[in-house]
Amino acid sequence: MGGDFGPQVVIKGATDAARQKKVDLLLVGDAQRIEKELSALNVRGLDIEIQHASQVVDMDEKPSDALRRKKDSSIHVACRVVKEGRADGVISAGHSGATVASGIFVLGRINGVDRPALASIMPTEKKPVVFIDVGANVDCKPHHLMQFGIMADVLAKSVLNITHPRVGLLTIGEEEGKGNAVVRAAFDLFKNSSLNFLGNVEGRDIFSGEVDVVVCDGFVGNVALKLAEGLSRSLGRMLKTELKGDIISKAGAMLAMRAFKRFAQLMDPNEYGGAPLLGLERIALVCHGKSNATGIQRAVEMAATFVRNKALDQLVAGFEANAELASLRRQTRPAKQVAG
Amino acid sequence: MGGDFGPQVVIKGATDAARQKKVDLLLVGDAQRIEKELSALNVRGLDIEIQHASQVVDMDEKPSDALRRKKDSSIHVACRVVKEGRADGVISAGHSGATVASGIFVLGRINGVDRPALASIMPTEKKPVVFIDVGANVDCKPHHLMQFGIMADVLAKSVLNITHPRVGLLTIGEEEGKGNAVVRAAFDLFKNSSLNFLGNVEGRDIFSGEVDVVVCDGFVGNVALKLAEGLSRSLGRMLKTELKGDIISKAGAMLAMRAFKRFAQLMDPNEYGGAPLLGLERIALVCHGKSNATGIQRAVEMAATFVRNKALDQLVAGFEANAELASLRRQTRPAKQVAG
Numbered sequence: 172m173g174g175d176f177g178p179q180v181v182i183k184g185a186t187d188a189a190r191q192k193k194v195d196l197l198l199v200g201d202a203q204r205i206e207k208e209l210s211a212l213n214v215r216g217l218d219i220e221i222q223h224a225s226q227v228v229d230m231d232e233k234p235s236d237a238l239r240r241k242k243d244s245s246i247h248v249a250c251r252v253v254k255e256g257r258a259d260g261v262i263s264a265g266h267s268g269a270t271v272a273s274g275i276f277v278l279g280r281i282n283g284v285d286r287p288a289l290a291s292i293m294p295t296e297k298k299p300v301v302f303i304d305v306g307a308n309v310d311c312k313p314h315h316l317m318q319f320g321i322m323a324d325v326l327a328k329s330v331l332n333i334t335h336p337r338v339g340l341l342t343i344g345e346e347e348g349k350g351n352a353v354v355r356a357a358f359d360l361f362k363n364s365s366l367n368f369l370g371n372v373e374g375r376d377i378f379s380g381e382v383d384v385v386v387c388d389g390f391v392g393n394v395a396l397k398l399a400e401g402l403s404r405s406l407g408r409m410l411k412t413e414l415k416g417d418i419i420s421k422a423g424a425m426l427a428m429r430a431f432k433r434f435a436q437l438m439d440p441n442e443y444g445g446a447p448l449l450g451l452e453r454i455a456l457v458c459h460g461k462s463n464a465t466g467i468q469r470a471v472e473m474a475a476t477f478v479r480n481k482a483l484d485q486l487v488a489g490f491e492a493n494a495e496l497a498s499l500r501r502q503t504r505p506a507k508q509v510a511g
Numbered sequence: 512m513g514g515d516f517g518p519q520v521v522i523k524g525a526t527d528a529a530r531q532k533k534v535d536l537l538l539v540g541d542a543q544r545i546e547k548e549l550s551a552l553n554v555r556g557l558d559i560e561i562q563h564a565s566q567v568v569d570m571d572e573k574p575s576d577a578l579r580r581k582k583d584s585s586i587h588v589a590c591r592v593v594k595e596g597r598a599d600g601v602i603s604a605g606h607s608g609a610t611v612a613s614g615i616f617v618l619g620r621i622n623g624v625d626r627p628a629l630a631s632i633m634p635t636e637k638k639p640v641v642f643i644d645v646g647a648n649v650d651c652k653p654h655h656l657m658q659f660g661i662m663a664d665v666l667a668k669s670v671l672n673i674t675h676p677r678v679g680l681l682t683i684g685e686e687e688g689k690g691n692a693v694v695r696a697a698f699d700l701f702k703n704s705s706l707n708f709l710g711n712v713e714g715r716d717i718f719s720g721e722v723d724v725v726v727c728d729g730f731v732g733n734v735a736l737k738l739a740e741g742l743s744r745s746l747g748r749m750l751k752t753e754l755k756g757d758i759i760s761k762a763g764a765m766l767a768m769r770a771f772k773r774f775a776q777l778m779d780p781n782e783y784g785g786a787p788l789l790g791l792e793r794i795a796l797v798c799h800g801k802s803n804a805t806g807i808q809r810a811v812e813m814a815a816t817f818v819r820n821k822a823l824d825q826l827v828a829g830f831e832a833n834a835e836l837a838s839l840r841r842q843t844r845p846a847k848q849v850a851g
Contacts (some may be wrong), residue, residue, distance in 0.1 A: 296745050306683060308520040309691040343646060351649040351730045374734045375741030390691045391731055393683040395738050401715030402739055405636050406746060409777060413770040423766025430753040430760035437749060487540045 172200040172227045172465075173265015174294050175460045181264055182208040184444075184467025189217045191468070194475045197258045199224050199249040202311055217254055220255075224248035229263070230460075234268035238276055246270050250277035253453045257299065260454035260474040262445060263269060274448050274455035281483070283490035283497055286311070287450035288319045291396055292443035299379025301327045301336070304386075305446060306393035313356035316340070316386050317364065318471040318497045321489040322449035323384040324366050330447075330473055330481035333383050339372030341387035341395075347371070354387065360496045361386075363491075403438060445470030447477065449486070454478060512540040512567045512585040513605015514807075515800040521604055522548040522806025524784075529557045531808070534815045537598045539564050539589040560597075564588035567605070570800075574608035578616055586610050590617035593793045600814040602785060604798035604807060611647055614788050614795035621823070623830035623837055626651070627790035628659045628729065629797060630666055631736055632783035637720025641667045641676070644726075645786060646733035652694035656680070656726050657704065658837045661829040662789035663724040664706050669822035670787075670813055679712030681727035681735075686711070693728065700836045701726075705829075711748050743778060785810030787817065789826070794818065 174181055178200060186209075189196050195218040198205050202223035209219065226244040228237040237244060239323040245307035249261045250273045261278075263270040275287050288304035303323040308315060318339050340361055342350030347358060349371055361368045372382050374395065387395070424431070436442075444466030445456030454477045456470045477483075490497055514521055518540060526549075529536050535558040538545050542563035549559065554767065566584040568577040577584060590613045601618075603610040615627050628644035643663040648655060660678050667676035676802045680701055682690035687698060689711055701708045712722050725733070754764040764771070776782075784806030785796030794817045796810045816825075830837055 221747055245655060292563055309683065317767055341734060343649065343730060343737075351728075354730075371740075374736065374738030375744075378742050378745035387734075388691075390683060390694075393733055394681060394727075395734060397683075397712065398714030398717060398735055398738060401713075402718050402742055403746065404715075404744065405718035406778075409636055410770075410774050413774040413777070414767055416770055416773060420767040420770035423763040423768075424770070426763025426766060427760040428748075428763075430756055430764070433756060434750050434753040437753070438746075454589055 172204075172224075173460070174458065174462060175253065176463070178204055179208050180396055180462070180464050181467050183212060184462070185262075185471050186212055186217060186219070186466035187464060187468040188212055188471035188475070189219070192472050192475050194471055195223055196220065197252060198254065200227070200245040201225075222248060222252055222347050228269040230266055232266065232269065234266070237266065237269045238272045241280045244269070244273075246273045247277065250274055253380070254278055259478045261458065262456040262458065262467070262470050262474055264458035264460060264467060267306075267457050267460075270455065270457050271448055274284035274451055278451040278453045278455065280450055281452055281486055281490060283494060284322075284450035286315045286318060287448055288322060289446045289448055290323050291392075291446045292331070293377075293396075293399070294437055294442065295378045295380035298333070298383065299331060300377060300380065300382060301331070301384045302377070302392060302396065302433055303384070303449070304389040304392050306389045307448065308389040310390070311353060311388035312354055313360055314497055316353065316357040316388065317360040317493065318450065318490075320361060320364070320366055320384065320386045321493055321497060322486060323386065325482055325485045325489050326447060326449060326477075329480040329485060335367045336383035337369045337381075338366045338384040338386065339369045339376065339382040340372070341377075341385050341391065342371045343373065345371050345373060347352070357386075364496050365492045382439050400440070441466035441469060443469060443473070446475055447473070452483070454483070512544075512564075513603055513800070514802060515604075516803070518544055519548050520802070520804050523552060524802070524804040526554055526557060526559070526620050527548070527604075527804060527808040528811035528815070529559070532812050532815050534811055534817065536560065536590060537562055539592065540585040541569075547797045561704045562588060562592055568609040570606055572606065572609065574606070574612040577606065577609045578612045584609070584613075586613045587617065590614055590795070594618055599818045600794035600796065602796040602798065602804050602807070602810050602814055604739075604800060607646075607797050607800075610795065610797045611788055612792055618791040618795065620786050620790055620828060621792055621826055623834060624658055624662075624790035626655045626658060627788055628662060629786045629788055630663050631732075631786045632671070633717075633736075633739070634777055635720035636783065638673070638723065639671060639783065640717060640722060641671070641724045642717070642732060642736065643724070643789070644729035644732050645736045646729045649789065650730070651693060651728035653693055653700055654837055655834065656693065656697040656728065657700040658790065658830075660701060660704070660706055660724065660726045661828060661833055661837060662727065663826045665822055665829050666787060666789060666817075667723050669820040669825060670816050671723070675707045676723035676768040677709045677721075678706045678724040678726065679709045679716065679722040680724050681714070681731065683713065683715075684709045684711065685713060697726075704836050705832045720840055740780070781806035781811070782809060784808070785813055787813070792823070794823070
């Protein structure tokens, strides 16, 4: 029921994915509204089930309030049907915080995961990069970053088909020992892990495409993600203004329209429409509120790929392989407290 | 003596500024080399003094080592002559870390400043924005952020001529209460300060130009600064590739060359060539290693404006006006320790 453009766009995108990738759908929300939207589309031959939910989480609600008070909200019900095994994953373009909260609360975490994290897949000059955490966890400990790395590594393998993802730790200098206290401690964990750890990476390395996974805490990641979004948009507007600044440039820009369109498509955030919430016993995808039908379609397709490639099994295996590094115990009981 | 392009570029930029803005120069470094570079330039009528320094900090040295072992390095001597009152400020395109370390150690801090911070002035869609801290302090407490805000406010007033700079706290949601623990606590300090506090700002707000000062810790700031740098460069390369992708677009791009040049100039990092290190008893400017002569010239001019507009006096006044909010005591003795 969520998203800035409402259920129409969500249902269109979902049915497009269903047709393209042979995905069965379970649409959760106001049944009457869903029926109406579906009747306007060609859904012949698609396996579509509808699950009514009487409530919707409003965009200005606190996630914790929504979780407590709106047990029959579309996102809550959607998570529940997934938990019950009636669907393999949940996708929402509604309230991000409520989606994350419901996902964690209802779906439950994989053994070994303390903090589920949001990953974002972003275009670079070469292959796309997985950026984690982009906002689920603001204050993190070193072993949380280790967990994020394990999860994003699996995502890069299962969804982006990268055999040995190169994993980097986002910090402020490439040498070992650079960064804040949390990152410096996380460096040692990563170094000893089973990941293909590249070492520290800086902000300037993300978009050149030299790394497949970039790990940071959810505060830094969310600031960085929004900064990248805002900067791209501002640069676009500034360039447009200059291109309109003299008549010859304006003519040139019109002539180069095809190149600008190709460029815009490269940068279209809808190409990777959903941010996977990783670490849960099922997959959950948080879509941008501004996602168009293509964004939703891509998110559904990503979820299908994730499920078909058995990424959850890989996640479990990843946590088993790095159990000690990713575990809470090692980090949260410093020697002095044990001694006391 | 520093900078990727060596003293030639630094001396050219400095003498250009001296001519344009009637600044007197005190050039510190290898005297013979400086004489040689000067002999190739037209310096008639300029007031230029040379101070020999026998050592140079190498780019791979640790700042703390350089500070201890190289007392006769150009940056160390430059800070000393400023401390002695023979010059009003120090500018370096050499080792950033060594410049920051020497600046803090030799020049000393203004009363009330715990952590001098690096500010960066960046172009936006409207007026430039002051971004602080971009790397001097990685692990910060709330009152450090408050201090950064006071310092950047003065910079925006004295160098950018903004009467009531709008100050924002960089975080991951606009509502009060959003962010990590440090930012949430800093929000209260800012709210009660004498600054024109706008509230929380997000990564996407920085480049639209709706805020004049953006405050964050040096880890987030450095990641963000380098990300902005890297993303701009990557987007430029990606657009260039698309513009070369078909012959018609290529012709269009050539026609629009003037607009692209204007755009490149808008984004030229040399326009604000130096990152001021604020909070010291004198002004110090850290230039990008890749600064060209224009970058150095702008940095010298910025230092001159800073000194002529008596920004140091304003800094002292700013700390007096917000003494309690910016002070260490209020923050580092939580009640339970006092009670114990």
